Amino acid sequence: MTSVPLDPADAPRPDGGAPRPVDARRANASADERLRRWRLVLGGDEADGTGRALAGQDAAMDGALTALYGKGSGTQSGRDRSAGLGASAPSVARWLGDIRTYFPSSVVQVMQRDAIDRLGLSALLLEPEMLEAVEADVHLVGTLLSLNKAMPETTKETARAVVRKVVEDLEKRLATRTRASLSGALDRSARVTRPRHHDIDWNRTIAANLKHYLPEHRTVVPERLIGYGRASRSVKKEVVLCVDQSGSMAASVVYASVFGAVLASMRSIATRLVVFDTAVVDLTDQLDDPVDVLFGTRLGGGTDINRALAYCQSQITRPADTVVVLISDLYEGGIRHEMLKRVAAMKASGVQFVTLLALSDEGTPAYDREHAAAFAALGAPAFACTPDLFPDVMAAAIEKRPLPVPDAG
Numbered sequence: 001m002t003s004v005p006l007d008p009a010d011a012p013r014p015d016g017g018a019p020r021p022v023d024a025r026r027a028n029a030s031a032d033e034r035l036r037r038w039r040l041v042l043g044g045d046e047a048d049g050t051g052r053a054l055a056g057q058d059a060a061m062d063g064a065l066t067a068l069y070g071k072g073s074g075t076q077s078g079r080d081r082s083a084g085l086g087a088s089a090p091s092v093a094r095w096l097g098d099i100r101t102y103f104p105s106s107v108v109q110v111m112q113r114d115a116i117d118r119l120g121l122s123a124l125l126l127e128p129e130m131l132e133a134v135e136a137d138v139h140l141v142g143t144l145l146s147l148n149k150a151m152p153e154t155t156k157e158t159a160r161a162v163v164r165k166v167v168e169d170l171e172k173r174l175a176t177r178t179r180a181s182l183s184g185a186l187d188r189s190a191r192v193t194r195p196r197h198h199d200i201d202w203n204r205t206i207a208a209n210l211k212h213y214l215p216e217h218r219t220v221v222p223e224r225l226i227g228y229g230r231a232s233r234s235v236k237k238e239v240v241l242c243v244d245q246s247g248s249m250a251a252s253v254v255y256a257s258v259f260g261a262v263l264a265s266m267r268s269i270a271t272r273l274v275v276f277d278t279a280v281v282d283l284t285d286q287l288d289d290p291v292d293v294l295f296g297t298r299l300g301g302g303t304d305i306n307r308a309l310a311y312c313q314s315q316i317t318r319p320a321d322t323v324v325v326l327i328s329d330l331y332e333g334g335i336r337h338e339m340l341k342r343v344a345a346m347k348a349s350g351v352q353f354v355t356l357l358a359l360s361d362e363g364t365p366a367y368d369r370e371h372a373a374a375f376a377a378l379g380a381p382a383f384a385c386t387p388d389l390f391p392d393v394m395a396a397a398i399e400k401r402p403l404p405v406p407d408a409g
Contacts, residue, residue: 061102096133109137128158136162142250146299164291170258178262178391185395186268201226236268240312244328245275247300251360255387261290276308277301306334309342320350323397327356330371352397355382
Protein backbone atom coordinates (compact mmCIF):
# COMPACT_ATOMS: atom_id res chain seq x y z
CA MET A 1 0.00 0.00 0.00
CA THR A 2 1.31 3.43 -0.98
CA SER A 3 0.79 6.29 1.47
CA VAL A 4 0.05 9.81 0.26
CA PRO A 5 0.31 13.17 2.07
CA LEU A 6 -2.88 14.26 3.79
CA ASP A 7 -2.30 17.81 2.64
CA PRO A 8 -0.88 18.74 -0.79
CA ALA A 9 1.17 21.40 0.94
CA ASP A 10 3.02 18.62 2.70
CA ALA A 11 4.13 17.01 -0.59
CA PRO A 12 7.85 17.01 -1.52
CA ARG A 13 9.23 20.25 -2.99
CA PRO A 14 11.44 19.39 -5.99
CA ASP A 15 12.65 22.99 -6.24
CA GLY A 16 14.20 22.85 -2.75
CA GLY A 17 12.18 25.83 -1.57
CA ALA A 18 11.10 26.78 1.96
CA PRO A 19 10.58 23.96 4.46
CA ARG A 20 7.36 22.07 4.02
CA PRO A 21 4.83 22.26 6.87
CA VAL A 22 5.49 18.65 7.83
CA ASP A 23 9.23 19.40 8.17
CA ALA A 24 8.48 22.45 10.28
CA ARG A 25 6.27 20.41 12.58
CA ARG A 26 8.98 17.77 12.95
CA ALA A 27 11.59 20.44 13.68
CA ASN A 28 9.33 21.99 16.33
CA ALA A 29 8.67 18.60 17.91
CA SER A 30 12.39 17.83 17.98
CA ALA A 31 13.20 21.21 19.55
CA ASP A 32 10.46 20.71 22.13
CA GLU A 33 11.84 17.28 23.05
CA ARG A 34 15.34 18.76 23.44
CA LEU A 35 13.97 21.45 25.77
CA ARG A 36 12.12 18.80 27.76
CA ARG A 37 15.29 16.73 28.22
CA TRP A 38 17.40 19.75 29.13
CA ARG A 39 14.76 20.86 31.63
CA LEU A 40 14.89 17.44 33.33
CA VAL A 41 18.69 17.54 33.37
CA LEU A 42 19.04 21.13 34.63
CA GLY A 43 16.42 20.80 37.35
CA GLY A 44 14.30 23.90 36.76
CA ASP A 45 16.39 26.45 38.64
CA GLU A 46 16.17 30.03 37.43
CA ALA A 47 19.43 29.64 35.54
CA ASP A 48 18.33 26.68 33.48
CA GLY A 49 17.11 29.01 30.70
CA THR A 50 14.64 26.59 29.13
CA GLY A 51 11.42 28.22 30.23
CA ARG A 52 9.90 24.76 29.99
CA ALA A 53 7.15 23.68 32.39
CA LEU A 54 6.62 20.01 33.22
CA ALA A 55 3.39 18.17 33.83
CA GLY A 56 2.15 14.64 34.45
CA GLN A 57 4.79 11.93 34.48
CA ASP A 58 7.56 14.39 33.61
CA ALA A 59 6.76 16.40 36.73
CA ALA A 60 6.78 13.21 38.83
CA MET A 61 10.15 12.15 37.38
CA ASP A 62 11.50 15.63 38.06
CA GLY A 63 10.30 15.43 41.65
CA ALA A 64 12.06 12.11 42.18
CA LEU A 65 15.29 13.49 40.73
CA THR A 66 15.07 16.70 42.76
CA ALA A 67 14.53 14.79 46.00
CA LEU A 68 17.92 13.20 45.45
CA TYR A 69 19.96 15.71 43.45
CA GLY A 70 18.25 19.07 44.09
CA LYS A 71 20.02 21.83 46.01
CA GLY A 72 17.07 23.71 47.40
CA SER A 73 13.33 24.16 47.22
CA GLY A 74 11.26 25.61 44.46
CA THR A 75 7.92 25.44 42.73
CA GLN A 76 7.52 23.78 39.39
CA SER A 77 4.27 23.04 37.56
CA GLY A 78 2.27 24.00 40.62
CA ARG A 79 4.05 21.54 42.90
CA ASP A 80 6.25 22.42 45.89
CA ARG A 81 9.46 20.42 45.75
CA SER A 82 12.49 20.39 47.99
CA ALA A 83 15.70 18.43 48.00
CA GLY A 84 16.11 15.55 50.39
CA LEU A 85 14.12 12.49 51.36
CA GLY A 86 14.17 13.14 55.08
CA ALA A 87 14.60 10.45 57.68
CA SER A 88 11.14 8.98 57.29
CA ALA A 89 11.02 5.38 56.11
CA PRO A 90 7.54 5.82 54.51
CA SER A 91 8.71 8.79 52.42
CA VAL A 92 11.79 6.87 51.28
CA ALA A 93 9.69 3.82 50.47
CA ARG A 94 7.40 5.98 48.31
CA TRP A 95 10.41 7.49 46.58
CA LEU A 96 11.83 4.02 45.90
CA GLY A 97 8.52 3.03 44.36
CA ASP A 98 8.47 6.16 42.22
CA ILE A 99 11.93 5.69 40.74
CA ARG A 100 11.17 2.05 39.93
CA THR A 101 8.08 3.26 38.07
CA TYR A 102 9.78 5.99 36.05
CA PHE A 103 13.31 4.71 35.38
CA PRO A 104 14.91 1.50 34.06
CA SER A 105 16.52 -0.92 36.50
CA SER A 106 20.10 0.17 35.72
CA VAL A 107 19.22 3.80 36.51
CA VAL A 108 17.33 2.80 39.66
CA GLN A 109 20.41 1.05 41.00
CA VAL A 110 22.56 4.14 40.41
CA MET A 111 20.00 6.40 42.11
CA GLN A 112 19.71 4.07 45.11
CA ARG A 113 23.49 4.03 45.46
CA ASP A 114 23.61 7.83 45.28
CA ALA A 115 20.82 8.11 47.85
CA ILE A 116 22.74 5.93 50.30
CA ASP A 117 25.93 7.94 49.75
CA ARG A 118 24.49 11.48 49.49
CA LEU A 119 21.63 11.36 51.96
CA GLY A 120 22.91 8.91 54.53
CA LEU A 121 20.15 6.33 54.17
CA SER A 122 22.21 3.36 55.36
CA ALA A 123 20.35 3.23 58.68
CA LEU A 124 17.01 2.85 56.88
CA LEU A 125 18.29 -0.30 55.18
CA LEU A 126 18.15 -1.93 58.59
CA GLU A 127 14.35 -1.95 58.32
CA PRO A 128 12.76 -5.01 56.60
CA GLU A 129 10.16 -2.88 54.77
CA MET A 130 12.91 -0.82 53.16
CA LEU A 131 14.89 -3.87 52.05
CA GLU A 132 11.82 -5.32 50.38
CA ALA A 133 11.37 -2.09 48.39
CA VAL A 134 14.87 -1.61 47.00
CA GLU A 135 16.23 -2.91 43.68
CA ALA A 136 18.85 -5.46 44.69
CA ASP A 137 22.30 -5.32 43.08
CA VAL A 138 25.96 -5.96 43.92
CA HIS A 139 26.42 -2.52 45.46
CA LEU A 140 23.42 -2.92 47.74
CA VAL A 141 24.82 -6.27 48.88
CA GLY A 142 28.10 -4.53 49.73
CA THR A 143 26.22 -1.95 51.78
CA LEU A 144 24.26 -4.63 53.64
CA LEU A 145 27.46 -6.53 54.42
CA SER A 146 29.03 -3.39 55.85
CA LEU A 147 25.95 -2.99 58.08
CA ASN A 148 25.87 -6.66 59.07
CA LYS A 149 27.10 -6.18 62.64
CA ALA A 150 24.57 -3.42 63.33
CA MET A 151 21.66 -5.25 61.74
CA PRO A 152 18.80 -6.17 64.09
CA GLU A 153 17.60 -9.78 64.13
CA THR A 154 14.26 -8.75 62.59
CA THR A 155 16.10 -7.58 59.47
CA LYS A 156 18.71 -10.31 59.00
CA GLU A 157 16.45 -12.83 57.28
CA THR A 158 15.21 -10.20 54.84
CA ALA A 159 18.80 -9.11 54.20
CA ARG A 160 19.86 -12.71 53.54
CA ALA A 161 16.99 -13.08 51.06
CA VAL A 162 18.11 -9.93 49.23
CA VAL A 163 21.73 -11.13 49.14
CA ARG A 164 20.70 -14.62 48.00
CA LYS A 165 18.70 -13.22 45.08
CA VAL A 166 21.68 -11.22 43.86
CA VAL A 167 24.06 -14.16 44.33
CA GLU A 168 21.78 -16.56 42.46
CA ASP A 169 21.45 -14.10 39.57
CA LEU A 170 25.24 -13.78 39.40
CA GLU A 171 25.72 -17.54 39.48
CA LYS A 172 23.30 -18.00 36.60
CA ARG A 173 25.22 -15.42 34.56
CA LEU A 174 28.74 -16.54 35.38
CA ALA A 175 28.82 -20.21 36.35
CA THR A 176 28.34 -21.97 32.99
CA ARG A 177 31.03 -20.02 31.17
CA THR A 178 33.44 -20.31 34.09
CA ARG A 179 33.09 -24.09 34.29
CA ALA A 180 33.41 -24.46 30.51
CA SER A 181 36.53 -22.27 30.27
CA LEU A 182 38.28 -23.89 33.20
CA SER A 183 37.35 -27.44 32.23
CA GLY A 184 38.90 -26.87 28.81
CA ALA A 185 41.99 -25.32 30.37
CA LEU A 186 42.38 -28.28 32.74
CA ASP A 187 42.11 -30.72 29.84
CA ARG A 188 44.63 -28.81 27.75
CA SER A 189 47.04 -28.59 30.67
CA ALA A 190 47.02 -32.40 30.83
CA ARG A 191 47.89 -33.09 27.18
CA VAL A 192 49.47 -36.44 26.36
CA THR A 193 51.52 -37.52 23.33
CA ARG A 194 50.08 -41.03 23.05
CA PRO A 195 46.36 -40.38 23.38
CA ARG A 196 43.57 -42.85 22.82
CA HIS A 197 41.54 -42.21 19.68
CA HIS A 198 38.72 -40.42 21.49
CA ASP A 199 41.20 -38.17 23.31
CA ILE A 200 43.02 -36.84 20.21
CA ASP A 201 43.05 -33.07 19.82
CA TRP A 202 42.71 -33.07 16.04
CA ASN A 203 43.25 -29.35 15.50
CA ARG A 204 46.59 -29.37 17.29
CA THR A 205 47.59 -32.72 15.80
CA ILE A 206 47.01 -31.51 12.22
CA ALA A 207 48.77 -28.20 12.88
CA ALA A 208 51.80 -30.03 14.28
CA ASN A 209 52.00 -32.40 11.27
CA LEU A 210 51.33 -30.13 8.30
CA LYS A 211 54.87 -30.74 7.02
CA HIS A 212 53.85 -34.37 6.49
CA TYR A 213 51.08 -33.48 4.06
CA LEU A 214 50.94 -35.83 1.01
CA PRO A 215 49.50 -33.92 -1.98
CA GLU A 216 48.90 -37.03 -4.06
CA HIS A 217 46.71 -38.50 -1.33
CA ARG A 218 45.40 -35.12 -0.12
CA THR A 219 45.99 -36.11 3.48
CA VAL A 220 48.30 -35.58 6.43
CA VAL A 221 50.25 -38.50 7.82
CA PRO A 222 50.70 -37.65 11.52
CA GLU A 223 53.96 -38.67 13.07
CA ARG A 224 53.01 -37.22 16.44
CA LEU A 225 49.57 -37.28 18.05
CA ILE A 226 48.52 -34.62 20.53
CA GLY A 227 45.61 -35.30 22.83
CA TYR A 228 43.87 -34.43 26.02
CA GLY A 229 44.51 -36.43 29.14
CA ARG A 230 41.67 -38.72 30.14
CA ALA A 231 39.19 -37.20 32.52
CA SER A 232 40.18 -37.77 36.07
CA ARG A 233 38.38 -37.36 39.36
CA SER A 234 41.62 -36.43 41.07
CA VAL A 235 42.51 -32.82 41.81
CA LYS A 236 44.54 -31.33 38.99
CA LYS A 237 44.93 -27.75 40.21
CA GLU A 238 44.70 -25.84 43.45
CA VAL A 239 43.34 -22.29 43.51
CA VAL A 240 43.71 -19.88 46.42
CA LEU A 241 41.52 -16.76 46.31
CA CYS A 242 42.98 -14.18 48.69
CA VAL A 243 40.50 -11.32 48.95
CA ASP A 244 40.92 -7.91 50.56
CA GLN A 245 37.76 -7.09 52.53
CA SER A 246 38.50 -3.43 53.20
CA GLY A 247 35.51 -1.17 52.56
CA SER A 248 36.57 -0.11 49.07
CA MET A 249 36.58 -3.73 47.87
CA ALA A 250 32.90 -4.52 48.57
CA ALA A 251 31.88 -5.42 45.01
CA SER A 252 35.03 -7.51 44.58
CA VAL A 253 34.20 -9.49 47.72
CA VAL A 254 30.74 -10.28 46.35
CA TYR A 255 32.04 -11.49 42.98
CA ALA A 256 34.94 -13.41 44.53
CA SER A 257 32.53 -15.28 46.79
CA VAL A 258 30.39 -16.31 43.83
CA PHE A 259 33.39 -17.40 41.77
CA GLY A 260 34.81 -19.23 44.79
CA ALA A 261 31.62 -21.26 45.07
CA VAL A 262 31.68 -22.05 41.34
CA LEU A 263 35.32 -23.19 41.46
CA ALA A 264 34.66 -25.26 44.58
CA SER A 265 31.93 -27.14 42.70
CA MET A 266 34.53 -28.44 40.19
CA ARG A 267 36.08 -31.74 41.30
CA SER A 268 39.36 -31.13 39.48
CA ILE A 269 40.05 -27.89 41.37
CA ALA A 270 40.72 -27.63 45.09
CA THR A 271 39.62 -24.12 46.01
CA ARG A 272 40.50 -22.12 49.11
CA LEU A 273 38.96 -18.74 49.94
CA VAL A 274 40.81 -16.43 52.32
CA VAL A 275 39.57 -12.95 53.24
CA PHE A 276 41.58 -10.39 55.15
CA ASP A 277 41.85 -6.91 56.58
CA THR A 278 44.35 -6.70 59.43
CA ALA A 279 43.26 -10.23 60.37
CA VAL A 280 43.01 -13.31 58.15
CA VAL A 281 39.92 -15.54 57.95
CA ASP A 282 39.75 -18.82 56.01
CA LEU A 283 36.19 -19.29 54.68
CA THR A 284 36.92 -22.43 52.64
CA ASP A 285 34.54 -24.60 54.65
CA GLN A 286 31.63 -22.30 53.72
CA LEU A 287 32.19 -22.31 49.96
CA ASP A 288 29.19 -24.51 49.26
CA ASP A 289 27.01 -21.46 50.02
CA PRO A 290 28.33 -18.06 48.88
CA VAL A 291 25.70 -16.30 51.00
CA ASP A 292 27.25 -17.82 54.12
CA VAL A 293 30.64 -16.72 52.80
CA LEU A 294 29.46 -13.14 52.36
CA PHE A 295 27.95 -12.93 55.82
CA GLY A 296 31.21 -14.33 57.15
CA THR A 297 33.11 -11.32 55.82
CA ARG A 298 33.61 -8.07 57.69
CA LEU A 299 33.88 -5.13 55.31
CA GLY A 300 35.98 -2.20 56.47
CA GLY A 301 39.06 -1.88 58.61
CA GLY A 302 42.73 -1.82 57.70
CA THR A 303 44.79 -3.97 55.35
CA ASP A 304 47.66 -6.38 55.98
CA ILE A 305 48.42 -8.08 52.66
CA ASN A 306 51.69 -9.51 53.94
CA ARG A 307 49.95 -11.42 56.73
CA ALA A 308 47.33 -12.77 54.31
CA LEU A 309 49.97 -13.92 51.83
CA ALA A 310 51.93 -15.57 54.64
CA TYR A 311 48.86 -17.65 55.51
CA CYS A 312 48.18 -18.55 51.87
CA GLN A 313 51.82 -19.52 51.37
CA SER A 314 51.61 -21.86 54.36
CA GLN A 315 48.68 -23.71 52.74
CA ILE A 316 50.43 -24.46 49.44
CA THR A 317 51.56 -28.09 49.09
CA ARG A 318 51.88 -28.37 45.27
CA PRO A 319 53.39 -25.10 44.04
CA ALA A 320 53.64 -26.11 40.38
CA ASP A 321 49.92 -26.91 40.33
CA THR A 322 48.73 -23.91 42.35
CA VAL A 323 47.23 -20.59 41.27
CA VAL A 324 47.10 -17.80 43.86
CA VAL A 325 44.74 -14.92 43.05
CA LEU A 326 45.26 -11.83 45.18
CA ILE A 327 42.31 -9.42 44.86
CA SER A 328 43.31 -6.13 46.45
CA ASP A 329 43.85 -2.44 45.72
CA LEU A 330 47.37 -3.00 47.19
CA TYR A 331 47.13 -0.26 49.83
CA GLU A 332 49.33 -2.18 52.23
CA GLY A 333 49.27 -1.43 55.94
CA GLY A 334 51.69 -4.23 56.81
CA ILE A 335 55.34 -4.80 55.95
CA ARG A 336 55.89 -3.87 52.31
CA HIS A 337 59.22 -5.57 51.65
CA GLU A 338 58.01 -8.79 53.27
CA MET A 339 54.92 -8.73 51.07
CA LEU A 340 57.05 -8.46 47.92
CA LYS A 341 59.43 -11.16 49.16
CA ARG A 342 56.52 -13.57 49.59
CA VAL A 343 55.24 -12.93 46.08
CA ALA A 344 58.74 -13.50 44.67
CA ALA A 345 59.17 -16.70 46.70
CA MET A 346 55.83 -18.12 45.55
CA LYS A 347 56.60 -17.41 41.93
CA ALA A 348 60.07 -18.92 42.25
CA SER A 349 58.52 -22.11 43.63
CA GLY A 350 56.31 -22.47 40.55
CA VAL A 351 53.09 -20.85 41.77
CA GLN A 352 51.05 -18.96 39.17
CA PHE A 353 50.39 -15.61 40.86
CA VAL A 354 47.57 -13.35 39.66
CA THR A 355 47.00 -9.85 41.05
CA LEU A 356 43.59 -8.24 40.50
CA LEU A 357 43.17 -4.64 41.63
CA ALA A 358 39.41 -5.18 41.53
CA LEU A 359 36.96 -7.84 40.42
CA SER A 360 33.97 -5.76 39.43
CA ASP A 361 32.25 -3.74 36.70
CA GLU A 362 32.95 -0.41 38.40
CA GLY A 363 35.65 0.80 36.00
CA THR A 364 39.21 1.76 36.83
CA PRO A 365 39.73 1.40 40.60
CA ALA A 366 41.85 3.50 42.93
CA TYR A 367 44.99 1.54 43.84
CA ASP A 368 48.58 1.87 45.06
CA ARG A 369 50.51 2.45 41.85
CA GLU A 370 53.92 1.96 43.44
CA HIS A 371 52.99 -1.48 44.72
CA ALA A 372 51.34 -2.38 41.41
CA ALA A 373 54.56 -1.52 39.59
CA ALA A 374 56.57 -3.60 42.08
CA PHE A 375 54.29 -6.59 41.51
CA ALA A 376 54.65 -6.20 37.74
CA ALA A 377 58.44 -6.15 38.11
CA LEU A 378 58.15 -9.52 39.85
CA GLY A 379 56.23 -10.95 36.90
CA ALA A 380 52.81 -10.57 38.52
CA PRO A 381 51.12 -7.73 36.59
CA ALA A 382 48.34 -6.05 38.56
CA PHE A 383 45.18 -5.10 36.68
CA ALA A 384 41.47 -4.59 37.19
CA CYS A 385 39.30 -7.47 35.99
CA THR A 386 35.62 -7.58 35.12
CA PRO A 387 33.58 -10.63 36.12
CA ASP A 388 33.18 -11.56 32.45
CA LEU A 389 36.97 -11.60 31.94
CA PHE A 390 37.72 -13.62 35.07
CA PRO A 391 37.17 -17.09 33.49
CA ASP A 392 39.67 -16.24 30.74
CA VAL A 393 42.21 -15.02 33.30
CA MET A 394 41.87 -18.22 35.32
CA ALA A 395 42.07 -20.42 32.21
CA ALA A 396 45.30 -18.71 31.17
CA ALA A 397 46.77 -19.10 34.66
CA ILE A 398 45.90 -22.80 34.77
CA GLU A 399 47.51 -23.37 31.35
CA LYS A 400 50.46 -21.16 32.32
CA ARG A 401 49.84 -18.88 29.37
CA PRO A 402 50.29 -15.09 29.39
CA LEU A 403 47.36 -13.48 31.17
CA PRO A 404 44.83 -11.52 29.07
CA VAL A 405 45.67 -8.20 30.71
CA PRO A 406 43.23 -5.52 29.45
CA ASP A 407 44.58 -2.36 27.87
CA ALA A 408 45.28 0.39 30.37
CA GLY A 409 43.39 2.88 28.24
